[in-house]
Amino acid sequence: MRLSLSGTKMAGLSGLRSIMEDVAASTAGASAGAWLNLSVGNPAPIPEVRDMWRAALTESMAEDFDEAGCRYGPSRGSHALVEAIADYFHRTYGWQLGPENIAVGPGSQMVCFAAAALFAGPGAHGERRIVLPMAPDYTGYQGLCLHDDGIAAIAPLIHREEGHRFRYALDIEALRRRADIGMMLISSPGNPTGRALGRADLDALTALATEREVPLFVDHAYGAPFPRIAQVHTEPVLHDSVVNCFSASKAGLPGERIGFAIGHPTYMAPLAAFMSNSVLHAPQLAQYALARVLTDGRLDATTRDVITPYYRAKKRYVDHLLHELMPADVDWRMHSGEGGMFCWLWVDHPWFEDTALYGRLKERHVFVVPGRHFFVDPPRTPGLAGHATRCFRLSLSADEKVITEGVHRLADVLREMRDAA
Amino acid sequence: MRLSLSGTKMAGLSGLRSIMEDVAASTAGASAGAWLNLSVGNPAPIPEVRDMWRAALTESMAEDFDEAGCRYGPSRGSHALVEAIADYFHRTYGWQLGPENIAVGPGSQMVCFAAAALFAGPGAHGERRIVLPMAPDYTGYQGLCLHDDGIAAIAPLIHREEGHRFRYALDIEALRRRADIGMMLISSPGNPTGRALGRADLDALTALATEREVPLFVDHAYGAPFPRIAQVHTEPVLHDSVVNCFSASKAGLPGERIGFAIGHPTYMAPLAAFMSNSVLHAPQLAQYALARVLTDGRLDATTRDVITPYYRAKKRYVDHLLHELMPADVDWRMHSGEGGMFCWLWVDHPWFEDTALYGRLKERHVFVVPGRHFFVDPPRTPGLAGHATRCFRLSLSADEKVITEGVHRLADVLREMRDAA
Numbered sequence: 001m002r003l004s005l006s007g008t009k010m011a012g013l014s015g016l017r018s019i020m021e022d023v024a025a026s027t028a029g030a031s032a033g034a035w036l037n038l039s040v041g042n043p044a045p046i047p048e049v050r051d052m053w054r055a056a057l058t059e060s061m062a063e064d065f066d067e068a069g070c071r072y073g074p075s076r077g078s079h080a081l082v083e084a085i086a087d088y089f090h091r092t093y094g095w096q097l098g099p100e101n102i103a104v105g106p107g108s109q110m111v112c113f114a115a116a117a118l119f120a121g122p123g124a125h126g127e128r129r130i131v132l133p134m135a136p137d138y139t140g141y142q143g144l145c146l147h148d149d150g151i152a153a154i155a156p157l158i159h160r161e162e163g164h165r166f167r168y169a170l171d172i173e174a175l176r177r178r179a180d181i182g183m184m185l186i187s188s189p190g191n192p193t194g195r196a197l198g199r200a201d202l203d204a205l206t207a208l209a210t211e212r213e214v215p216l217f218v219d220h221a222y223g224a225p226f227p228r229i230a231q232v233h234t235e236p237v238l239h240d241s242v243v244n245c246f247s248a249s250k251a252g253l254p255g256e257r258i259g260f261a262i263g264h265p266t267y268m269a270p271l272a273a274f275m276s277n278s279v280l281h282a283p284q285l286a287q288y289a290l291a292r293v294l295t296d297g298r299l300d301a302t303t304r305d306v307i308t309p310y311y312r313a314k315k316r317y318v319d320h321l322l323h324e325l326m327p328a329d330v331d332w333r334m335h336s337g338e339g340g341m342f343c344w345l346w347v348d349h350p351w352f353e354d355t356a357l358y359g360r361l362k363e364r365h366v367f368v369v370p371g372r373h374f375f376v377d378p379p380r381t382p383g384l385a386g387h388a389t390r391c392f393r394l395s396l397s398a399d400e401k402v403i404t405e406g407v408h409r410l411a412d413v414l415r416e417m418r419d420a421a
Numbered sequence: 422m423r424l425s426l427s428g429t430k431m432a433g434l435s436g437l438r439s440i441m442e443d444v445a446a447s448t449a450g451a452s453a454g455a456w457l458n459l460s461v462g463n464p465a466p467i468p469e470v471r472d473m474w475r476a477a478l479t480e481s482m483a484e485d486f487d488e489a490g491c492r493y494g495p496s497r498g499s500h501a502l503v504e505a506i507a508d509y510f511h512r513t514y515g516w517q518l519g520p521e522n523i524a525v526g527p528g529s530q531m532v533c534f535a536a537a538a539l540f541a542g543p544g545a546h547g548e549r550r551i552v553l554p555m556a557p558d559y560t561g562y563q564g565l566c567l568h569d570d571g572i573a574a575i576a577p578l579i580h581r582e583e584g585h586r587f588r589y590a591l592d593i594e595a596l597r598r599r600a601d602i603g604m605m606l607i608s609s610p611g612n613p614t615g616r617a618l619g620r621a622d623l624d625a626l627t628a629l630a631t632e633r634e635v636p637l638f639v640d641h642a643y644g645a646p647f648p649r650i651a652q653v654h655t656e657p658v659l660h661d662s663v664v665n666c667f668s669a670s671k672a673g674l675p676g677e678r679i680g681f682a683i684g685h686p687t688y689m690a691p692l693a694a695f696m697s698n699s700v701l702h703a704p705q706l707a708q709y710a711l712a713r714v715l716t717d718g719r720l721d722a723t724t725r726d727v728i729t730p731y732y733r734a735k736k737r738y739v740d741h742l743l744h745e746l747m748p749a750d751v752d753w754r755m756h757s758g759e760g761g762m763f764c765w766l767w768v769d770h771p772w773f774e775d776t777a778l779y780g781r782l783k784e785r786h787v788f789v790v791p792g793r794h795f796f797v798d799p800p801r802t803p804g805l806a807g808h809a810t811r812c813f814r815l816s817l818s819a820d821e822k823v824i825t826e827g828v829h830r831l832a833d834v835l836r837e838m839r840d841a842a
Contacts, residue, residue, distance in 0.1 A: 001634060001687045004549065004603065006567070007539035010698055011691035024495070042492050050491050054482065057490065057706070061479055069478065069676040069707075070471050071463050074445070106527050106678065106700055113699040117567065118428035128425065143698030146427070146538065146567070182425065213422060255490040255705035257527065266422045270432035277431055277564030278534040279527055283704040284676035285478070 006146040016139040016373040019358070023367050036406040037398060039367040041191075042254060043227075043341065044314070044397040048306045049252035052298055056289035057256075068284035075276035076268075077104025077260060078284055084291035085260060092225050095238045101262055103271040106282040108221060108247040108259025109140055112185060114274040115217060115243070115261075116144040120151075120182035128182030128214075133205055134170050135384065136344070136374030136391070138191045138219070152178065153376035155384045164323065166333040166346055168193060170201045172208070181212055187219040189230030192374050192393040194340025196223065196233045209241035215267050219245045221259075222341060226303045227251035229311045230340040240264045248290050250341065251299065251307065256286035312339050314396040318403060319343075325411040330418060343394040346371075346387070347414065351421030354389050357413060364409045369393040427567040437560040437794040440779070444788050457827040458819060460788040462612075463675060464650075464762065465735070465818040469727045470673035473719055477710035478677075489705035496697035497689075498525025498681060499705055505712035506681060513646050516659045522683055524692040527703040529642060529668040529680025530561055533606060535695040536638055536664070536682075537565040541572075541603035549603030549635075554626055555591050556805065557765070557795030557812070559612045559640070573599065574797035576805045585744065587754040587767055589614060591622045593629070602633055608640040610651030613795050613814040615761025617644065617654045630662035636688050640666045642680075643762060647724045648672035650732045651760040661685045669711050671762065672720065672728065677707035733760050735817040739824055740764075746832040751839060764815040767792075767808070768835065772842030775810050778834060785830045790814040 003011055013021070019039070027035045043049075060068065068078065076082060081104055086097040105111040120130045130145050135153035145151045154175045156168035184205060189196040197205075197218070209216035224232040227250050236244045243263035248256070259282075261271060275281060293299040315338065322343070326332050335344040354370035361368055371391025375384055398406070424432055434442070440460070448456045464470075481489065489499065497503060502525055507518040526532040541551045551566055556574035566572045575596045577589035605626060610617040618626075618639070630637035645653040648671050657665045664684035669677070680703075682692060696702060714720040736759065743764070747753050756765040775791035782789055792812025793799055799809035819827070 001636075002544060002546070002549075002603075003539055003691060004542040004544045006542055007544075007691060010535075010538060010695045013694055013697065017697060045487070045491060050487065053490060054486055057486075058482055061475065061482060065475055065478075066466070066471065069474060069674055070466055072670075072675045106704070110700045114431075117431060118424055121425040121427055123423060123425045123428075125423070128423075140698075140701075182423075215422075249493075253490055254493045257701065257704050270424060270428060273434055274431045276434065276438060277561075279531045279700065280561075280678065283527065283678050283707060285706075286704060 005148070009146060009148050014139060014142050014373065016369065017143070019369065019373070026362070034365060036366045036402050036409070038394045038403065038406045039369045040395045040397050042397055043250050043252055044310065046252070046306060046310055049302055052293060052302050053253050053289065056292045056298070057285060059292060060285045060288040064285065064288040068288050071284070073281045073284045073287070075281045076272040077102060077282065078287045078291070081287040081291040084294045085262070088294040089262065093235065093238070097262065100265040101268055102260060103268045103275065104258070104260040104282050104287060105271075105275055106259075106279055107249065107257040108219060108245045108261075110257070110279065111245055111259050111261050111271065112141065112217060112219070113144045114271055114278070115183060115215070116150070117146055118270045118274060119215060120145060121147050123182070127180065129180045131175070131178055131181045131184050132376065133175050133184055133186050134168060135376060136192060136371070136388070138187050139373045141185055142376055151376055152180070154178075158387065160333070161336060164333050165336045167336045168195055170204070172201070172204045176208060181214050183215050183217060184209060185217045185219065187221060189222045189232065189337070189340060191222065192342045192369075193335040193344040194230040194337040194342065195335060196231060196337065199234045202234050202237060206237070206239050206241055215243045215263065216241055217243045217245060221245070221247040221250050226299050228303050228308045231338045238262070243267050248286070251303070253286065256283060258282055258286045258290050308339070311341060311396060315339055315343070317400060318394065318396060318407070321404060321407050325407050327411060327415050327418065330414055332414070341396055343396065344391065345394065346391050348390055349418070349421070351417055352390050354392050356417065357392055360413045360416070361410065364413065366406045366409050368410070426569070430567060430569050435560060435563050435794065437790065438564070440790065440794070447783070455786060457787040457823050457830070459815045459824065459827045460790045461816045461818050463818055464671050464673055465731065467673070467727060467731055470723055473714060473723050474674050474710065477713045477719070478706060480713060481706045481709040485706065485709040489709050492705070494702045494705045494708070496702045497693040498523060498703065499708045499712070502708040502712040505715045506683070509715040510683065514656065514659070518683065521686040522689055523681060524689045524696065525679070525681040525703050525708060526692075526696055527700055528670065528678040529640060529666045529682075531678070531700060532666055532680050532682050532692065533562065533638060533640070534565045535692055535699070536604060536636070537571070538567055539691045539695060540636060541566060542568050544603070548601065550601045552596070552599055552602045552605050553797065554596050554605055554607050555589060556797060557613060557792070557809070559608050560794045562606055563797060572797055573601070575599075579808065581754070582757060585754050586757050588757045589616055591625070593622070593625045597629060602635050604636050604638060605630060606638045606640065608642060610643045610653065610758070610761060612643065613763045613790075614756040614765040615651040615758040615763065616756060617652060617758065620655045623655050623658060627658070627660050627662055636664045636684065637662055638664045638666060642666070642668040642671050647720050649724050649729045650762050652758055659683070664688050669707070672724070674707065677704060679703055679707045679711050729760070732762060732817060736760055736764070738821060739815065739817060739828070742825060742828050746828050748832060748836050748839065751835055753835070762817055764817065765812065766815065767812050769811055770839070770842070772838055773811050775813050777838065778813055781834045781837070782830065785834065787827045787830050789831070
């Protein structure tokens, strides 16, 4: 079999996906509780959230099915959802949107994949790249691009803070030195760190996007206006150079694949055409269900009353747990920021290595995610080679008992690694 | 805004999509019956079919939702569906399939899009193309490829038959002369013609695929084992060089986007990886619903008792209608074959042109689809320039009253075009 150049790239699985396959293979068929899985990217199974989506989908089954399931839909998104999005963002932020500002896709991963093919890659004036303004960021971004070496990330500035804290900051000067930007892409609040763009950073990125005539994609999967899983410093901004991406996944409906982008028609028209040519359109019943919960306020209420408090409490719980259990003489630090679906941890010792931790924890039936996968090619990113492999990610989605026992074993392994050094 | 080379290609809409937008814009907000739309690609709204899917989805909502909607699923397809597919094809054809032989996607269009990116395009040994062994074929195939000039089609042999009939045949010698095949792709039974591959043609294509070490994708969207909308001459064949694609769309669930491919792991592994990198996975509830109707026999029963007879009767009805109403002195011909979701018509006179017909019928509030769009670049395909523009497609999905009135107006317009010549 001979794959095309793009095929060779796309047939590969990123390092993280190999780990996810390892997790799936190890835990398949095991009895509940046999493994402590702190690697999961799934949102937590919160009953009130599940009930909201189940009710909305049931209503759509009863009332929208003839219009929805039994018919092909518009590639830009079903009329009901496009209208609901326009109304919702007008109510929430005062934005004036028409259908030409909106493009719905089967998940925001697919929206970003389309964007990567449209705005990055070989062009009339040479090769242009997806540039992530600040590593670490969502590992799935590395799978988006159809070309080898098609994505680059800027190393962050690293600030140690008081206690067991640290914080990444945007290195805008390093970003400005890149001449090959085809599009910028950043999650805010971010996976894995929970770091959220402040106004000054967002303004700087927007100004650069405008200057270079490229789109800045801001992925609000964890953010505002829903599901607000992490603290939001700056609400989304409507700007000709910014494409805002939203998703129903972390709001509790990952399995049904609904995401959408809002931006200038210059960027939305090619996105809608790409959907039309590739996937035709997003699944319809879930679009209708999302339209319902956007319109009648259920999604806002569930975000406010359930989702945000749930993860905030969980993060506090794990924060206390880490302070209680981690060996006192180890320099471990957690990325700052209240909320978030994950804890992003940094153990700054030469004896620590993320994949060694992964292997030792796996022996104890615990899964975490090694940090290196959240950076793009860390060995080639100046200043990050040593940092990336000293980080790892813990998920907050598991229940407290699982997390508690997992952190116990994590602390044991850290002591063991320290003593072996 | 600067698009990449792939972006420029993918941001474009094929000629057919422009027509579909014209249809949508013209009919939007119009009262029912104001337009006679014989252009639709939607399957007909058959109550028994709708009821089957509604029941299956409702069951999945009730019983599978926690497993399905609330969780990310495997990129290869949900375990329930992958297992149901393996069992179903074992029962139906005796195939021995494991998960490694199966890749589910959000619609078979997306499966084919992934295949096009994987197996065609620039490669280590030059540019390779998607080759359609026999034009005309599904227009959506032309939107699949990320590169200009990335798709080619072989002109068919055209056989006039008795009465108002004709038939296309595979020109295998012309196909063998192409040295640039990256993959072959053919719908069987085909859109728009309903022509189905016979055993000898399928064997010849399979042999060529094997010789060139490329996959032959056979798209059974209208065919066997479901929904059997057109006559099937040859049931699907399991072969290392053949990738068989199946879809729930024409079986009545186009809006929810479920398709899948069955083939050798050499081809399935890259397809599953591509899904993982681009769209993550297909929507889950619809996968579970499809698993249910595959497993409990409902889909087979509905195919046999409802879908196949419905379209067969419809095709006969329109066949009689055409013979009754079309002007007797016009050389009009319909492509042979019982069943099919469309009538594919050829008016072999110099005064006939497909887009002129489109325009004149639109003035009379009737939509049909011009034939040229089902050929890839007909002006450059030897022997087809004159044929392609003398064809058009009528859909059988509209109800009989609409079709009857539409064919009346069609006959009037043909007389008018003939008299004007």
